[in-house]
Amino acid sequence: MKPNVAAAKAALPHLDLDTSEAAIRAKSRDFFWYSPVLKARLDHVMADFVVSPRSEAEVIEVLRTCYAHDVPVTTRGAGTGNYGQAMPLAGGCVMHLRHMTGVKEIGPGRVICEPGILLKDLDTATKAHSGQELRMFSSTWATATIGGFIAGGSGGVGSCTWGSLRDLGNIIRLRVVTMEAEPRVLDFRGEELPRVSHAYGTNGIITEIEMPLAPAYDWVEMFVACDDFMDAVRFAEDLANQDGILMKLGTVFEAPIAKDYFQRVAPHVEPDTNLVGLMIAPHSMEGFLTFLGRRSEARLIYRNDEDDWPRSPGPVFEYGWNHTTLRALKVDPSITYLQVRYGFPEHKALIEKMQTALSPEVLQHLEVLREGGRVIFAGLSLVKFTTEERLDEIVRMHEDAGAMIFNPHRYTLEEGGRQTVDDRQLRFKREADPKGLLNPGKMIAWDDPDWSYDRMYAYPKLQAAE
Amino acid sequence: MKPNVAAAKAALPHLDLDTSEAAIRAKSRDFFWYSPVLKARLDHVMADFVVSPRSEAEVIEVLRTCYAHDVPVTTRGAGTGNYGQAMPLAGGCVMHLRHMTGVKEIGPGRVICEPGILLKDLDTATKAHSGQELRMFSSTWATATIGGFIAGGSGGVGSCTWGSLRDLGNIIRLRVVTMEAEPRVLDFRGEELPRVSHAYGTNGIITEIEMPLAPAYDWVEMFVACDDFMDAVRFAEDLANQDGILMKLGTVFEAPIAKDYFQRVAPHVEPDTNLVGLMIAPHSMEGFLTFLGRRSEARLIYRNDEDDWPRSPGPVFEYGWNHTTLRALKVDPSITYLQVRYGFPEHKALIEKMQTALSPEVLQHLEVLREGGRVIFAGLSLVKFTTEERLDEIVRMHEDAGAMIFNPHRYTLEEGGRQTVDDRQLRFKREADPKGLLNPGKMIAWDDPDWSYDRMYAYPKLQAAE
Numbered sequence A, B: 001m002k003p004n005v006a007a008a009k010a011a012l013p014h015l016d017l018d019t020s021e022a023a024i025r026a027k028s029r030d031f032f033w034y035s036p037v038l039k040a041r042l043d044h045v046m047a048d049f050v051v052s053p054r055s056e057a058e059v060i061e062v063l064r065t066c067y068a069h070d071v072p073v074t075t076r077g078a079g080t081g082n083y084g085q086a087m088p089l090a091g092g093c094v095m096h097l098r099h100m101t102g103v104k105e106i107g108p109g110r111v112i113c114e115p116g117i118l119l120k121d122l123d124t125a126t127k128a129h130s131g132q133e134l135r136m137f138s139s140t141w142a143t144a145t146i147g148g149f150i151a152g153g154s155g156g157v158g159s160c161t162w163g164s165l166r167d168l169g170n171i172i173r174l175r176v177v178t179m180e181a182e183p184r185v186l187d188f189r190g191e192e193l194p195r196v197s198h199a200y201g202t203n204g205i206i207t208e209i210e211m212p213l214a215p216a217y218d219w220v221e222m223f224v225a226c227d228d229f230m231d232a233v234r235f236a237e238d239l240a241n242q243d244g245i246l247m248k249l250g251t252v253f254e255a256p257i258a259k260d261y262f263q264r265v266a267p268h269v270e271p272d273t274n275l276v277g278l279m280i281a282p283h284s285m286e287g288f289l290t291f292l293g294r295r296s297e298a299r300l301i302y303r304n305d306e307d308d309w310p311r312s313p314g315p316v317f318e319y320g321w322n323h324t325t326l327r328a329l330k331v332d333p334s335i336t337y338l339q340v341r342y343g344f345p346e347h348k349a350l351i352e353k354m355q356t357a358l359s360p361e362v363l364q365h366l367e368v369l370r371e372g373g374r375v376i377f378a379g380l381s382l383v384k385f386t387t388e389e390r391l392d393e394i395v396r397m398h399e400d401a402g403a404m405i406f407n408p409h410r411y412t413l414e415e416g417g418r419q420t421v422d423d424r425q426l427r428f429k430r431e432a433d434p435k436g437l438l439n440p441g442k443m444i445a446w447d448d449p450d451w452s453y454d455r456m457y458a459y460p461k462l463q464a465a466e
Helices: A005-011 A021-027 A036-042 A056-068 A119-130 A146-152 A190-195 A229-240 A257-261 A282-293 A322-331 A347-358 A388-401 A423-432 B005-011 B021-027 B036-042 B056-068 B119-130 B146-152 B190-195 B229-240 B257-261 B282-293 B322-331 B347-358 B388-401 B423-432
Strands: A049-051 A073-076 A093-096 A103-107 A110-113 A132-134 A173-177 A185-188 A205-215 A220-226 A247-253 A274-280 A298-303 A335-337 A340-342 A365-371 A374-379 A382-384 B049-051 B073-076 B093-096 B103-107 B110-113 B132-134 B173-177 B185-188 B205-215 B220-226 B247-253 B274-280 B298-303 B335-337 B340-342 B365-371 B374-379 B382-384
Touching (some): A005 A049, A021 A049, A056 A093, A103 A119, A190 A423, A229 A298, A229 A365, A347 A388, B056 B073, B110 B119, B119 B146, B146 B205, B185 B190, B274 B282, B322 B335, B322 B382, B347 B374, B347 B388
Parallel strands (some): A049 A093, B073 B093
Antiparallel strands (some): A110 A205, A173 A205, A247 A274, A247 A365, A365 A374, B110 B205, B132 B205, B173 B205, B220 B274, B247 B365, B340 B374, B365 B374
């Protein structure tokens, strides 16, 4: 079962193949370097070649060929993920879906498209067609693909209203190609969707996507300032609980995140300013301003439709979700982050507890999220990194307090998730990837079913660093 | 201050005046007869004349003229309210807004219109213009006006997602004409809106309305059957808590409501069938069917897009909200109803307690409602009426258990609400209706500030029955 890379490449000359070392290196990486832990382990990872299929037929050809020659295939979109999920740990083929950008059908409340289209381009198409847009998108909207978002993401801008990608109704249908001697093409709906959504392409390649749409509005983007951190948290939560105010984003930044890391915001805030970033539908602005008028603790310091700042801060959502970490990292390279779920009804108490215990080593960055019909918070806390041991200790402190951690310093599905095997994904991998060639090293349950999760998993076949 | 009706009529001959006794009698009534208590007290109520202004200018003329001659003015739309709110308790003028049906402007997420347009016609206009519709409407959508809904209603179909009319953002702006020597025209937004929304026209006349819109979809209307009542309640609640499934209606009918009162549904259900009525967005149907597949206790017995019933049941929302009462009344004239709020987080326990204590004398009819971001239930319970004393006792049982009652057997704002003076409405009435001529007898705080609410209020100037 030794991969025959040369034979695979030789069989695919009519496809868009990339074999220059610089290109291969670039396309073998994602934003894993947000994590010093992953940076230390994956920096050298590199594929043998990159192929960019132009159609589902070419995807099938790549998978059939690589199957025949035992070559691993790691599929990627724009590579904006943060967990090394698009990195070819065992080398082989990186399949880049950048040519598969077709929008096949748009109707009321839905769109059918190919996986490689950028979120931004998809929104442009649906907005032009009928004033519609995606319910949710990652903060990498301008550069990330819809396929990557579904295969490697969990939610984002819009999740304050619509919940997460895994929630019923937030993906309608996925078409998936298997990696077998003769690849099959399967249409998944309903209970079948979790087999391949957020599976990092470990058990099938998504070639067509049907997503629900929401109306597109010229969202009013705003920053609201509060002197007290928990006032800012309550402001965001209470606003999200206003059923008549339509909202696309609610982000809370503990001080001094805004002053220290948001260059264009900094001149307008103080070091002790806690900031709330918002996107509100224009026809909800009367309601929002009424709500704001009741909160003397909150000051509206910026709205994009009445901007008097000499330098525009750009889209407010590009301060939220994982862009917060990116902005902090650019100023202070020692910053990394955690992903926390503060569940209902203890969410505010948990946040306050963690903030009291860990600030400023850990600064709270919270995203309003709906889960099971309730407003809660996801934390993408900024962490001043010192050692891996201290990072693990901080993780444990959260878990001991009852705040669930989705560890972004791990490259496996299980460790980045709930630390348990997803049986649906594993069972489908057995069926769809019998040789275990799809994105190897990312599903512990496949490689080491008895793994105990007592330490960080290390994929045995991970390429050796030179 | 004796009304000079003859002088007022004589001053308005160029307007659309209705002076035939039959017409005046018909237009002096609403659906107050749902309540045997109101039926006994208001059946004889009759205006002296009816005027139907064609424009805001004519509304002003009517108000100015009636003010000059001390003639009471009770304003109405279609008269589909249930609390006698559009009935002229002291006679005088009924101002009917049926000619004021203009749609002035439609934009993304909003519409500006006149108050007399039917909800149905407004939805037709916004749907044709840009695929939009009202966020919420009463079950009398086909016959009721938007102005009547705002002045006399509180929520309805759509409130499972958007909350109630009083929630911030669910009304954008109201233009209001006062009743003074020289009527003023005022634009109300934000904190000013509660002055006149749900005020029965007691302190100003709404002449222009700006409402938020939601996308219009071809909602899939369904009935789901459960053998167990609380299973049906949980089904509706859990579905409404699915953030990714877009819903417009969730109604629960305790058995045997469906069998006994829903003629076209009866052949398809048993006496012990508890029914759930639903409207789900078409692009949420995959998610809905997945949810349904997890609930073995629930059977989908009807969907309007795959209808195999020999006789169509018609719109499912015309079984919900106050249409439930109407259908029951047609079969059993002794039926009346209550309006109950089962608040979070005790809502299900309260419902079960009331059902256990009072069924079948009181049958549970529940509407999924969002309040403060949480899914709760409004009860429009069907009551087998015996005596007023027993009805009062049933009301007390609910209140003692902690379920708030909005008594639909009362014609005043306070008794139908939270039994307290709404200071905003009272203060605005002092300013806008100094002579107290607008819809007299409906605001206790105006007539009798020291009223103790220990018994049903009886307006002293109520017309005497012949």
